[in-house]
Amino acid sequence: GESVGLHLPTLSVQEGDNSIINCAYSNSASDYFIWYKQESGKGPQFIIDIRSNMDKRQGQRVTVLLNKTVKHLSLQIAATQPGDSAVYFCARGNRDDKIIFGKGTRLHILP
Amino acid sequence: GAGVSQSPRYKVAKRGQDVALRCDPISGHVSLFWYQQALGQGPEFLTYFQNEAQLDKSGLPSDRFFAERPEGSVSTLKIQRTQQEDSAVYLCASSLDLNNEQFFGPGTRLTVL
Numbered sequence: 001g002e003s004v005g006l007h008l009p010t011l012s013v014q015e016g017d018n019s020i021i022n023c024a025y026s027n028s029a030s031d032y033f034i035w036y037k038q039e040s041g042k043g044p045q046f047i048i049d050i051r052s053n054m055d056k057r058q059g060q061r062v063t064v065l066l067n068k069t070v071k072h073l074s075l076q077i078a079a080t081q082p083g084d085s086a087v088y089f090c091a092r093g094n095r096d097d098k099i100i101f102g103k104g105t106r107l108h109i110l111p
Numbered sequence: 112g113a114g115v116s117q118s119p120r121y122k123v124a125k126r127g128q129d130v131a132l133r134c135d136p137i138s139g140h141v142s143l144f145w146y147q148q149a150l151g152q153g154p155e156f157l158t159y160f161q162n163e164a165q166l167d168k169s170g171l172p173s174d175r176f177f178a179e180r181p182e183g184s185v186s187t188l189k190i191q192r193t194q195q196e197d198s199a200v201y202l203c204a205s206s207l208d209l210n211n212e213q214f215f216g217p218g219t220r221l222t223v224l
Contacts, residue, residue, distance in 0.1 A: 043115070043202050043215030044154065089153050095210055098144070098167060101153030 012108045019077040021105050023090035026071065030092040034099065035064060035075045037086045044089060044101075047075070077107075085109045113137070115216035117203050123222045124193045132188045132219045136205030143186050144213060145178055146202040154202050160186060161209065193223045 013019045025033070032051045036044035050057045050064045050073075057064050063076040073090050087106050093099040116135045124130050136143050142161055146154035147170075157176065158168040162183035171178070175193075180186040190197055200220050204213040 041217065043204070043217050045215070046212050049212075091153070098156040098159060098170070099213065101146075101155070103153050104151075 009103075010106045010108060012110055013080050014110045015080060015082060017080055019075075019080045019084065019107060021075045021077075021088050021090075021107065023073040023075075023102055024071060025073065025090075025092060025102075027092070027100075028068070028071065029094065031094045032092070033064070033066060033073050034091045034093060035062075036089045036091060036101075037084075038089065038104070039086045047088075080107075080109055082109050082111075115203055115205050115214055117201075117216040117219050119219060120217065121220050121222075123224065125224055126193060126195060128193050128223075129189065129191045130193055130221065132190075132201050132221070134186045134188070134203030134205075134216060136184065136186070136203070137214055138184075140205035140207055140214075141183075142206045142209050142211075142213075143180055144204040144206075145186070145188050146204065147172075148200040148202055148218065150199070157188070157201075159209075190221075193221075195223050197221060198223045 032049050034049040035047040037047050038044045048059045048062050048064050050066050055066050061078045065074045087104040089101050089104045091099045091101045118133045144159040145157040148154040156170040158178045160180040163180050175191045177189045200218040202218045204215045206213045
């Protein structure tokens, strides 16, 4: 069926360490995958996306990895900062179609 | 420039009341989306517009939900005879076109008592 889910609801990371947020998906018919960051009281904010024909994409302090064999997606945040505290959603989309969101992982930064 | 704005930010309604939620997309954005986000969940698609045309309303949970975008800019999501299960944050997003990045507004938190 169409679902995008996450392994862990909460992730606690020491400030300065790297964070890895994981996501599993069940529907292979997706053109691209997206990571969003949502802070309290705000709407989701686009972080990075990756097309289904890629396995890695890097942005500023973030890297997304896509493993189509095991249907797994991850977001790596380097040198985690207090401002990275938020809920992170993976989502999938198809060309000319809507975006399907997963349930989210809360990232908590320890001082 | 200004981002997507939504009003009101908070709305409390008694069960059975009708509500109207407004979305002002980014100027020039052709596509507009509505999502419903229950507490602790990810946003769920409700409907989307391309200009004034409502191209997909498959996510609207019941016929009590109605959305419009008559002039291809501002959109209104109307919920008739609200029920407690309608309590959620309603998010609006806009994009230059369907396949471009969606920019989200802050949402309207609806509480139905």
